[in-house]
Amino acid sequence: MNDTVGIIIRTKNRPVFLRRALKSVQEQTLGRWKIALVNDGGEPGIVESIVASMPEPTRQRIELLHHAESVGRSEAGNAGFRALDTNYIAVLDDDDTWHPAFLETCMRTLADMRGRVNTVKGVAARLHMVSEKIVGGRIDLLEVSDFRPEIAHPDILSLDEMLRENFLGLCGVVLDRQAVIEAGGLFARDLSVFEDWDLYLRLMTRWDIAGIEQRLANYHFRFTETDSDLGNCVVAQQADMLLHRQLLLNRWLRQSLQTRGHGQYANARRHFVTLANQDAALLNTTAQSIDMVKDGLIAVAKTVMQMQERLSAGH
Numbered sequence: 065m066n067d068t069v070g071i072i073i074r075t076k077n078r079p080v081f082l083r084r085a086l087k088s089v090q091e092q093t094l095g096r097w098k099i100a101l102v103n104d105g106g107e108p109g110i111v112e113s114i115v116a117s118m119p120e121p122t123r124q125r126i127e128l129l130h131h132a133e134s135v136g137r138s139e140a141g142n143a144g145f146r147a148l149d150t151n152y153i154a155v156l157d158d159d160d161t162w163h164p165a166f167l168e169t170c171m172r173t174l175a176d177m178r179g180r181v182n183t184v185k186g187v188a189a190r191l192h193m194v195s196e197k198i199v200g201g202r203i204d205l206l207e208v209s210d211f212r213p214e215i216a217h218p219d220i221l222s223l224d225e226m227l228r229e230n231f232l233g234l235c236g237v238v239l240d241r242q243a244v245i246e247a248g249g250l251f252a253r254d255l256s257v258f259e260d261w262d263l264y265l266r267l268m269t270r271w272d273i274a275g276i277e278q279r280l281a282n283y284h285f286r287f288t289e290t291d292s293d294l295g296n297c298v299v300a301q302q303a304d305m306l307l308h309r310q311l312l313l314n315r316w317l318r319q320s321l322q323t324r325g326h327g328q329y330a331n332a333r334r335h336f337v338t339l340a341n342q343d344a345a346l347l348n349t350t351a352q353s354i355d356m357v358k359d360g361l362i363a364v365a366k367t368v369m370q371m372q373e374r375l376s377a378g379h
Contacts, residue, residue, distance in 0.1 A: 067171040068096040069238060070148030074140045075158035076106035080201060081284075082114055088161040090122055094168035098125045100144035105134030138251035138259045145241075145250040153241045153250075155260075160235040161194075163280040170238040170276065177219065177274040185243035185271035189280040190217055191233040197286055211283055217275040223268045230261035236281035237264075243271055258312050265316065 071089060075082045089099065103111045108130050115126055127147050131140065141155060152171070156162065166189060174187045191211035197204050215231040216222075225231060237260075244250055247266040251259040267273070 067094075067152065067175070068098065068150045069094070069152045069154055069167055069171070070150035070241065071097055071099045072141055072144035072148070072153065072155045073099055073101045073158055074104055074137060074144065074155075075101065075111065076104045076134060077110065078106075078158050079110050079114055080198070080203060081159040082111065084161060084203070085156055085158045086114070086118065086122075089156065090118075091164045092162065092167045093164050094171060097167060098127070098148070098150060100127050100129065100147040102129045102131070102140045102144045104131050104136070104140040136253075136256055138253050138255050141251045141259070142249065142253065145244070148241070151241055152238055153244065154238045155234050157235060159284045160233075161282045161284065162235070163282075166236075166280040167238070169278065169280055173274055173276050174238065181220065181272065181274075183272045184220070184274050185267060186237060186239035186273040187276060188217075188221060188232050188238075188273055189236045189276040189278060191236045191281045191283045192279050194282050194284045195287065196284055210279065217277055219275055221268070221273045221275050226261075226264055226268055230258070230264065232260070232264060233281060233283045234260040235283060237273070239267065239273075243267060246270070255312065258309060262312055262315075 073082070073085055075085075086099075089097065101111065101115070111128065111130075115123060115128055118126070129143055129147060131143070134140075135143070144155075145153060152174075154167070154170075170187045170189060174184065177184045177187070193209045193211045195206040195208075197206060211233055212231050215225070221232075244263070244267065247263070247270055250263060252262050255262055264273070
């Protein structure tokens, strides 16, 4: 089996993260990989200088694609996918990292499982969640925790569970490239979030994804980061995620009604209830925030009036 893995890395003006991601790939114990590095509207010179600083053997395995203007997460990923000719693909966002044994373990597990189950077309390892912040251009680690410890991760992942929620992290997955093509391609171009969930559902309604119990990938996030380039999309786009989740659920429901038969409808209905509750919670939180601001302004106004009264009394 040709187990060369094509790695898609999307980046935009985040050199401190990109250097770390590329180092993570360099340190893989599996040496059969190549990278499609997609600079999605960022400063070209920054990315080119980072690539130029890599050792020559690494530079030769990086194909750099520049977009003069950003085309978004999904289309940037698709551009990297089109640039690769490997049998397997993985997506490592520029702010995520891998354990050195990630690729080797994934490919060994994939080979073992495909020897037992011919429907397996991908593999997914468990993740760590890494909380961090940027201080003066330096990445400071805050906390490391297990990603979704409550979700079972058996040898073959559950399609039923995936219909309920996305329990995988994109950086922990390796997929058969031809299976992705036959499932409709990498990412739906109209999705700016949940593009990976849509991909898993399209693939898992046809084939299976094997699971790895070990935590071999690191999903990094920054709750406190205010710079949009240095932030994390899941944290920075909470309201937008509710919108796109609804669009995705509508899409699955339409497909289920049209094809009549793979059971997405019942699971989608549970999501509609959850989504309605989340919308209500978001509105309630917003209202509470407005009330807190109003109360704060009233308190400040009262304080100012009291100070003015004291000053007047003093004169």
